[in-house]
Amino acid sequence: MAARHLIVGGGTAGMNAIRTIREEESARSEIALVSAERPYSRMVLPYYLDRSIAESHVFTATAAALADWGVKAYVGRRAVELNVKTNVCTLDDGTKVEYDDALIATGSSAVRAPVPGADGRGVHSFWTLDEARGVIAAIAPRGHVVMVGAGFIAFTILNSILALGARLTIVEIAPRILPRMVDAPGAELVEGWLRKHGVAIRTNAKLTRIEDAPGRGPTGPRKRLRFASGPDLACDVVIMATGIKTNLDWLKGSGIGIDKGIVVDEHLRSSVLNVYAAGDVAEGRDLVSGEGAVHAIEPTAQEHGRVVGANMAGRDVAYRGSLLINIVEVCHLDVASFGAWDDPKAEAAAGLKADRPAYRKLLWTGDRLTGAIILGPSSDIWTTNDVGMLKGLVQSGVSLGRFKTSLKANPFNLKPAFIASKTTSLLLPETVLGRPSKAPGDTPVAV
Numbered sequence: 349m350a351a352r353h354l355i356v357g358g359g360t361a362g363m364n365a366i367r368t369i370r371e372e373e374s375a376r377s378e379i380a381l382v383s384a385e386r387p388y389s390r391m392v393l394p395y396y397l398d399r400s401i402a403e404s405h406v407f408t409a410t411a412a413a414l415a416d417w418g419v420k421a422y423v424g425r426r427a428v429e430l431n432v433k434t435n436v437c438t439l440d441d442g443t444k445v446e447y448d449d450a451l452i453a454t455g456s457s458a459v460r461a462p463v464p465g466a467d468g469r470g471v472h473s474f475w476t477l478d479e480a481r482g483v484i485a486a487i488a489p490r491g492h493v494v495m496v497g498a499g500f501i502a503f504t505i506l507n508s509i510l511a512l513g514a515r516l517t518i519v520e521i522a523p524r525i526l527p528r529m530v531d532a533p534g535a536e537l538v539e540g541w542l543r544k545h546g547v548a549i550r551t552n553a554k555l556t557r558i559e560d561a562p563g564r565g566p567t568g569p570r571k572r573l574r575f576a577s578g579p580d581l582a583c584d585v586v587i588m589a590t591g592i593k594t595n596l597d598w599l600k601g602s603g604i605g606i607d608k609g610i611v612v613d614e615h616l617r618s619s620v621l622n623v624y625a626a627g628d629v630a631e632g633r634d635l636v637s638g639e640g641a642v643h644a645i646e647p648t649a650q651e652h653g654r655v656v657g658a659n660m661a662g663r664d665v666a667y668r669g670s671l672l673i674n675i676v677e678v679c680h681l682d683v684a685s686f687g688a689w690d691d692p693k694a695e696a697a698a699g700l701k702a703d704r705p706a707y708r709k710l711l712w713t714g715d716r717l718t719g720a721i722i723l724g725p726s727s728d729i730w731t732t733n734d735v736g737m738l739k740g741l742v743q744s745g746v747s748l749g750r751f752k753t754s755l756k757a758n759p760f761n762l763k764p765a766f767i768a769s770k771t772t773s774l775l776l777p778e779t780v781l782g783r784p785s786k787a788p789g790d791t792p793v794a795v
C-alpha cells in the first residue's frame with residue numbers, strides 16, 4: 349500500500365478523499381494536501397452571499413482539523429508541475445513534494461464571455477470565495493444587477509441577489525433559459541414564473557461589449573452592456589455566469605490522458621496508474637449512459653473523493669458511475685433534471701399543469717427511467733416528494749415494466765410505482781464504498 353499520498357486540491361473531492369483514507373487505512377499513512385485555497389465548499393457560497401451564513405461557515409476544515417488528521421498542508425500554494433516518472437509534484441514556490449500516489453482534484457474556474465470589457469471594474473464571476481466577496485461588496489439594496497448567462501450557476505445565486513433587495517435582469521445568448529438543464533416547455537414555465545416574481549429576462553441576447561456608463565451606482569461606476577441587436581442595458585453590477593473550465597493547464601506535458609477531463613477507469617485511476625482524478629476535473633463513467641462524462645456537481649465530487657480515498661487506503665473499490673443531478677429552487681419554484689433528460693433516442697412522456705405551474709417529463713429506455721425533468725412550486729408537497737422519487741427511480745435503474753403505461757399516461761402519479769418497485773430498499777443499503785457511511789472520529793455527521 350502507498351505510504352505517501354498527495355492530494356492536490358482541497359475542495360469537495362480532495363477533502364472527501366482525505367477523510368476516507370483516514371477511515372479506511374489499516375496503518376497511518378502520510379498525507380500531503382496542496383491547495384490554492386483554504387478548504388471550503390463552493391456550493392454554500394450562495395448562502396454566504398445573502399448572509400444566511402457567516403463566512404466562517406463556508407470552510408470545511410480548519411488548520412487545526414487538518415493537523416488532527418495528520419495532514420501536511422500546503423495551503424495557499426499552487427501545484428505547477430507533476431512529474432509522473434519521478435513521482436514529484438512541484439509547487440509555485442519551488443517546493444517539491446514526493447508521493448507514492450496522487451489525487452488530482454483541482455476543480456474548475458469560471459469563464460467569462462469573450463467580449464471587450466469583460467474583465468473591467470464592476471464585472472464579476474461567482475465561483476470562488478474571493479469572487480463571492482467581490483460580489484458581496486458590490487451589491488446594494490435597490491442596485492441593478494445584470495446576470496449574463498441563464499444556466500445552473502446563475503440560478504443557484506438568483507434567490508440571494510433578490511434577497512439582498514437588488515433588481516435583477518438575466519441575459520442569455522440562447523433562445524431560452526436553462527438550456528442545459530431543462531427542455532423548452534420547462535424553460536418557458538420557469539421564465540414565466542420568474543417574470544411574475546419581478547426578474548427581467550432577455551433571451552437571444554448576444555452581448556458584444558461592456559463599458560462604463562455615466563453616473564455612479566450605490567457601490568461604484570455604472571456599467572452599460574451592448575448587444576448585437578436590441579437596446580443597451582445600464583446597471584450597477586454585472587455577474588458573468590457564462591460557464592466553467594477545468595483547472596488542468598498545470599498538467600500539460602505530464603503525460604496524463606486528458607480529453608474533456610482527466611480520463612479515469614472504474615477505480616478513478618488516470619492513464620498513469622498511481623495518479624487518480626476526482627470531481628470536476630475527472631471524466632468518469634456516467635451512471636445512465638455508461639459513457640465518459642464530466643459532471644461538475646457536488647455529489648459526483650463527493651462520491652469520487654470517497655472512492656479514490658478508499659482505493660488509496662488499499663481497498664479495491666470500483667465505482668458504478670455518477671448520476672447527472674441538477675436541482676435548483678428559484679422564488680419557491682423547484683426545478684430539477686436527472687440522468688439523460690435530453691436523450692433524443694429515449695421514449696418520452698410529459699405532463700403539464702400550466703396553472704400551478706407543474707411539469708414532469710419522463711424519459712424511458714425500455715422499461716427503465718433513464719432521465720427526468722420535474723418542476724413545480726416548492727410549497728406543493730407533490731413537487732418536493734416527486735423530486736426525490738424521480739431521482740431514486742433514475743438512479744436505481746429499476747425495471748418499471750408493469751407501471752410504464754400508467755406513468756406515461758400520468759407522469760404526476762409516481763408514488764405507486766416508486767413504492768411497489770421497492771426503490772428505497774434498493775438504494776438504501778448501497779453506499780459508494782459498499783458499507784454504511786461513517787464519520788471520522790467522534791464527528792456525528794456521516795460523510
Ligand SMILES: Cc1cc2nc3c(=O)[nH]c(=O)nc-3n(C[C@H](O)[C@H](O)[C@H](O)COP(=O)(O)OP(=O)(O)OC[C@H]3O[C@@H](n4cnc5c(N)ncnc54)[C@H](O)[C@@H]3O)c2cc1C
Binds near residue numbers: 357425456476501
Ligand atoms: C456558487 C456555486 C453553487 C453551486 N451549487 C451547486 C449545487 O447546488 N449543487 C451541485 O451539485 N453543485 C453545485 N456547485 C458545484 C460544486 O460546488 C462543484 O462541482 C464542486 O465544488 C467540485 O468539487 P471539486 O473538489 O472537484 O473542486 P473544487 O471544489 O472547485 O475544489 C478545487 C480545489 O482545488 C484548488 N486548486 C485549483 N488549482 C490548483 C492547483 N494548481 N494547485 C493546488 N490547488 C488548486 C482550488 O483552489 C480548490 O480548493 C456549485 C458551485 C458554485 C460555484
